[in-house]
Amino acid sequence: xxxxxxxxxxxxxxxxxxxxxxxxxxxxxxxxxxxxxxxxxxxxxxxxxxxxxxxxxxxxxxxxxxxxxxxxxxxxxxxxxxxxxxxxxxxxxxxxxxxxxxxxxxxxxxxxxxxxxxxxxxxxxxxxxxxxxxxxxxxxxxxxxxxxxxxxxxxxxxxxxxxxxxxxxxxxxxxxxxxxxxxxxxxxxxxxxxxxxxxxxxxxxxxxxxxxxxxxxxxxxxxxxxxxxxxxxxxxxxxxxxxxxxxxxxxxxxxxxxxxxxxxxxxxxxxxxxxxxxxxxxxxxxxxxxxxxxxxxxxxxxxxxxxxxxxxxxxxxxxxxxxxxxxxxxxxxxxxxxxxxxxxxxxxxxxxxxxxxxxxxxxxxxxxxxxxxxxxxxxxxxxxxxxxxxxxxxxxxxxxxxxxxxxxxxxxxxxxxxxxxxxxxxxxxxxxxxxxxxxxxxxxxxxxxxxxxxxxxxxxxxxxxxxxxxxxxxxxxxxxxxxxxxxxxxxxxxxxxxxxxxxxxxxxxxxxxxxxxxxxxxxxxxxxxxxxxxxxxxxxxxxxxxxxxxxxxxxxxxxxxxxxxxxxxxxxxxxxxxxxxxxxxxxxxxxxxxxxxxxxxxxxxxxxxxxxxxxxxxxxxxxxxxxxxxxxxxxxxxxxxxxxxxxxxxxxxxxxxxxxxxxxxxxxxxxxxxxxxxxxxxxxxxxxxxxxxxxxxxxxxxxxxxxxxxxxxxxxxxxxxxxxxxxxxxxxxxxxxxxxxxxxxxxxxxxxxxxxxxxxxxxxxxxxxxxxxxxxxxxxxxxxxxxxxxxxxxxxxxxxxx
Numbered sequence: 116x117x118x119x120x121x122x123x124x125x126x127x128x129x130x131x132x133x134x135x136x137x138x139x140x141x142x143x144x145x146x147x148x149x150x151x152x153x154x155x156x157x158x159x160x161x162x163x164x165x166x167x168x169x170x171x172x173x174x175x176x177x178x179x180x181x182x183x184x185x186x187x188x189x190x191x192x193x194x195x196x197x198x199x200x201x202x203x204x205x206x207x208x209x210x211x212x213x214x215x216x217x218x219x220x221x222x223x224x225x226x227x228x229x230x231x232x233x234x235x236x237x238x239x240x241x242x243x244x245x246x247x248x249x250x251x252x253x254x255x256x257x258x259x260x261x262x263x264x265x266x267x268x269x270x271x272x273x274x275x276x277x278x279x280x281x282x283x284x285x286x287x288x289x290x291x292x293x294x295x296x297x298x299x300x301x302x303x304x305x306x307x308x309x310x311x312x313x314x315x316x317x318x319x320x321x322x323x324x325x326x327x328x329x330x331x332x333x334x335x336x337x338x339x340x341x342x343x344x345x346x347x348x349x350x351x352x353x354x355x356x357x358x359x360x361x362x363x364x365x366x367x368x369x370x371x372x373x374x375x376x377x378x379x380x381x382x383x384x385x386x387x388x389x390x391x392x393x394x395x396x397x398x399x400x401x402x403x404x405x406x407x408x409x410x411x412x413x414x415x416x417x418x419x420x421x422x423x424x425x426x427x428x429x430x431x432x433x434x435x436x437x438x439x440x441x442x443x444x445x446x447x448x449x450x451x452x453x454x455x456x457x458x459x460x461x462x463x464x465x466x467x468x469x470x471x472x473x474x475x476x477x478x479x480x481x482x483x484x485x486x487x488x489x490x491x492x493x494x495x496x497x498x499x500x501x502x503x504x505x506x507x508x509x510x511x512x513x514x515x516x517x518x519x520x521x522x523x524x525x526x527x528x529x530x531x532x533x534x535x536x537x538x539x540x541x542x543x544x545x546x547x548x549x550x551x552x553x554x555x556x557x558x559x560x561x562x563x564x565x566x567x568x569x570x571x572x573x574x575x576x577x578x579x580x581x582x583x584x585x586x587x588x589x590x591x592x593x594x595x596x597x598x599x600x601x602x603x604x605x606x607x608x609x610x611x612x613x614x615x616x617x618x619x620x621x622x623x624x625x626x627x628x629x630x631x632x633x634x635x636x637x638x639x640x641x642x643x644x645x646x647x648x649x650x651x652x653x654x655x656x657x658x659x660x661x662x663x664x665x666x667x668x669x670x671x672x673x674x675x676x677x678x679x680x681x682x683x684x685x686x687x688x689x690x691x692x693x694x695x696x697x698x699x700x701x702x703x704x705x706x707x708x709x710x711x712x713x714x715x716x717x718x719x720x721x722x723x724x725x726x727x728x729x730x731x732x733x734x735x736x737x738x739x740x741x742x743x744x745x746x747x748x749x750x751x752x753x754x755x756x757x758x759x760x761x762x763x764x765x766x767x768x769x770x771x772x773x774x775x776x777x778x779x780x781x782x783x784x785x786x787x788x789x790x791x792x793x794x795x796x797x798x799x800x801x802x803x804x805x806x807x808x809x810x811x812x813x814x815x816x817x818x819x820x821x822x823x824x825x826x827x828x829x830x831x832x833x834x835x836x837x838x839x840x841x842x843x844x845x846x847x848x849x850x851x852x853x854x855x856x857x858x859x860x861x862x863x864x865x866x867x868x869x870x871x872x873x874x875x876x877x878x879x880x881x882x883x884x885x886x887x888x889x890x891x892x893x894x895x896x897x898x899x900x901x902x903x904x905x906x907x908x909x910x911x912x913x914x915x916x917x
């Protein structure tokens with residue numbers, strides 16, 4: 116018999132003796148005593164045979180044989196009974212774990228211990244992995260045994276699946292187990308000897324992450340961000356700005372602002388939300404002085420989401436009206452048409468600019484031009500869709516047709532977000548992709564129309580002199596913020612549902628580029644169609660090119676009405692608008708919901724669906740004044756003030772808070788901890804966060820104040836009281852920032868101003884415990900010897916803060 120076989124046989128014999136000696140002892144002595152017996156036996160063998168590789172394997176085999184026997188449960192919470200772990204430079208056992216590990220878990224109460232720890236606020240996967248691994252390693256396994264973690268999590272997963280089947284309900288621990296398995300496998304690929312840091316990547320507040328939920332797939336998150344960023348502004352604002360500011364020349368400041376302001380701020384929110392796994396409110400535990408930023412984001416999203424859904428209601432109304440053989444806005448022959456409704460006749464040999472014909476002209480063959488002619492589409496918009504009153508002082512009754520469309524829009528939003536990102540993440544596979552299919556179809560159709568090339572030429576015609584105009588640069592920077600979505604809260608909220616190791620850096624490059632490309636592509640669709648309309652009406656493109664609701668609800672429908680198969684193209688166009696608006700609604704509504712649920716988890720998290728229903732109902736009721744006869748004036752007032760200066764203040768303050776107070780070096784370290792690598796681009800982003808992006812935002816604010824004009828709608832001027840109300844809406848959100856600064860400063864600990872300020876800019880204890888920013892507050896970051904010493908001296912249980 117070989118020497119190795121003899122060693123194994125000796126160990127087996129010694130283990131058998133240990134078992135017999137244990138059986139003679141009391142049942143209450145516990146598993147720890149049996150482990151000591153095994154270690155004593157194996158230790159004596161090591162003294163005889165030496166510390167050979169064969170003895171390391173024999174050590175583990177002896178341990179497994181002991182575990183296979185019936186054992187009384189021991190108090191695994193007694194850390195003082197656990198032997199000290201060996202030093203890192205010692206050899207590590209490589210045993211194959213089988214049913215003995217599962218037997219040990221069952222008989223030692225390990226499963227119950229893990230559940231108890233989790234129920235006691237044992238939130239970090241690091242600490243869970245540490246306790247589980249330490250408890251088993253103390254029984255004879257070596258540190259760094261990654262395969263043990265894989266097997267442990269697999270065993271727990273099977274057991275929890277059985278419990279879930281028996282209970283007939285979902286068990287939140289499945290997510291913890293799956294995350295643990297993924298991280299154990301990653302640990303096995305990248306072994307590390309730095310204590311227990313190798314056990315798991317820093318999964319922030321893993322129990323809370325499990326309760327909040329995660330994206331089912333990476334593509335769920337990417338499509339949600341694309342759908343959120345690509346909004347109505349890409350279709351009705353960017354093409355007009357591009358045409359107005361020099362055509363293709365406008366792309367130069369637009370792309371520069373994208374790289375200097377949009378992408379850095381987008382990456383900041385993406386990485387910050389993913390690292391914290393918290394919504395816009397509770398994420399500022401990282402720096403309590405700026406907690407008001409989160410509430411400012413919630414308020415901005417709440418105000419915008421109310422009037423944004425009105426746009427969806429309008430598109431729904433047009434969708435229903437498209438189910439006809441002839442579009443109602445294609446002529447002036449309807450009973451509701453005004454006397455000055457007219458349509459343009461294309462130029463002929465005697466009339467160079469074409470002729471406007473209205474209903475009276477048609478009947479009387481009178482070719483005189485009325486004082487103010489409107490197109491059938493404009494007449495339909497004012498008379499049927501809006502039914503405008505004389506002003507904001509005369510709101511009038513709620514119009515039931517538009518109220519039903521608004522209700523339908525909110526029902527669709529609720530059904531898509533009722534289960535959080537688990538439901539909306541599946542819906543976006545259609546809502547975020549199908550608009551591109553429709554845009555491609557619309558572009559192909561427009562390119563076949565007469566005048567399309569002329570419209571595209573106007574769109575991309577370069578006027579280099581306009582680069583000297585500061586307004587061009589201001590509009591380019593503003594469009595980045597309104598389109599891409601930083602500082603609104605949606606990007607931060609969506610990223611908080613990412614898994615800890617998700618490649619957010621890649622997404623923070625890809626999503627802004629897709630958003631920019633979509634804006635440019637939509638411009639070709641719009642101006643190819645406007646070129647056709649210019650030829651049909653004899654009007655110059657500069658007279659038909661408008662922005663905002665006037666483009667998509669007046670000008671574009673007028674062009675569609677003159678196409679063959681007009682109802683089909685009308686349906687496709689407005690259905691595309693509805694889907695684009697729906698994706699944006701997901702982000703803003705989820706921002707409001709997540710903000711409150713994360714702040715009050717004990718009361719709201721288990722009732723998330725009910726709370727989401729309540730929020731949607733509340734926003735529906737708040738939106739009813741916008742579907743009255745004077746609703747368009749309320750709409751324009753909110754649109755004018757709600758997300759202008761407030762959005763810029765929040766974005767600038769967010770940059771300052773992360774770069775200067777939380778610390779850009781610490782933030783880069785957090786990103787490196789998530790992704791496992793570092794690139795020079797991150798330091799370029801740091802320069803932007805520190806200097807460039809805040810300066811650009813400050814320029815936008817200053818230029819906006821310099822060129823400020825009171826709100827107006829068409830030729831209607833608002834009364835002074837409504838303008839004052841608008842300024843209240845503009846500053847109610849950013850006011851939250853200084854308010855919470857004062858409140859949290861007064862609540863912070865310290866005997867003087869300096870100590871209070873020093874404490875209020877530091878991460879809270881909850882943040883430290885969740886993210887392991889200090890070994891004193893997160894035991895998972897301690898080496899084992901220090902962890903055991905601390906817990907033994909303080910009398911705490913594994914997982915508790917020391």
